[in-house]
Amino acid sequence: MKAVIVNEDKSLSWTEADTPSPRDNELLVKVGATAINRADLMQRRGLYPPPPGASPVMGLECAGEVVEVGSHCSRFKVGDQVCALLPGGGYAEYVTVDEGSALPIPEGLDAASAAALPEVFATAWLNIFMEAALQPGEKVLVHAGASGVGTAAIQLCKAFGSPCFVTVGAASKLEACLQLGASAGSNRHEGSFLGKAREFAGDTGIDVILDPVGGAYLADNLELLGLGGRLVLIGLMGGAVTEINLAQMMMKRARVIGSTLRARPLAEKAAVMSQLEEKVWPKIRDGEIKPIIEKIFPIEQVEEAHALVASDTTIGKVILAVSPSGSS
Template structure:
């Protein structure tokens, strides 16, 4: 099979095509003939040399795929054979064939394209776990999301609105703010022209937001805390602005804040399976009904993965970037 890998970390141009043996599914695994693969920020960070795959994972980037199940490992249900699925994987998505745990697969609804299906697992699993499980977001609360037009941001908007939250996002320009509002955000703040702390205060009449989904970290953390209501929850899922944050712990105590965060890729198969089960029951029906559809930016052929990564790093995308491996 053809896969897109790299010999040494570097810029988008380090990718090269390589011929590898088609992997064989082990216990509880399925082999997927890949139609499309999602491109995500962790892929970029891996290519740069800062996010190595966990033990046992494929060194080939790619954390989500769509395609057809063509082989089963021991313990995988026979009913999955020949099914169209999308799957969360720990690596290996940038290839013509990819292994997935059978319990990390979700069926592709008839009205969803395979490109759209490949754009779902990483953002859906991440947002569901961090906003609703770790952040304990509830109907009637307000969520603040940084990077409102990213794949994570657009999914967070749609899921939060589907479950009765108000949503405030930050974006880097007015066009992206308008795009975020079109996705469903109640308020969009151009952080380059406005102080988001002041704007959140105005929007919430001084109360603040109950949940912050933060992909920036660094000096944003202290500013985020100023945006939060009493007993607010701050959830970190990336550290694009720096790994260190300086905060006033007296404020955390007096306002009863909860600071948490997570990374999904290294979690156990059992954890991801339980998360997939919950998503299948609670969130997947919204996908099947077409009430939530991924916001799609641009699709690139697998051979043009360097261009796909360059677009993500430029920050001009709105929604998800995907690779076409074999097509629908």
């Protein structure tokens, strides 16, 4: 098969690689499309190694057709169309997938659209609804609102009855977030989000913050949290080290929760996927929630696709079409 390999000079090549064999709990999937995640840019630079046992090939999600089934798999059969969370290996013609990390492609979606779903909806669902236990009507702050994760988070907040405020890096991104269902937002290049977010939060403050920025935003995030507020930290784009006002945390009975998806045990990922299938997949089938796609590239143009993601200009996902079924 072919896969994307990182060369010594960090350039990328679509080249021959060994086809993986499924373990007893795994499916072998012929990849129609995969998608780029921010983490891939770091893995490419050698800053985010795959967890032990995972493929060294980049790619945290895929959509495609099951072509082989491990002996302990019970749900899927050869020929089924699935999309899946992966610990790695998606930038390839074939990938092995733990059966619990796979879901049927929602009716009506092609492989390219389905490849936009697993990582960002699993991340947003896990952190907002499972870790932070968001309740309907509670107020949410989503940083990097136009990112893949952000566009999923906005749609989930809207669909489950919680108003949300976003931060973004451009006016066009704010407009896109408002169209997806955000109530208000602010542009990070026009000063702190604190003032506008306070207007949105009112006297009771923000209940849940989904934050991929970290250090640079911590003080303002804590300032905005209301009593019993939860801040879920999912990334460190704004630094890992900062000071924290513990008195503020204590008096607000606030919780700061650190969370990663990729390295979690398979059973925990399966629990997230199962909730997605039950609560979110019906809303995707009905068109209430949509995959948000900036652009689809053929996988041979993976370098250009990475550069586009790194430019911070994208809204939603950048997809890599691996076979003709993933390019429509």
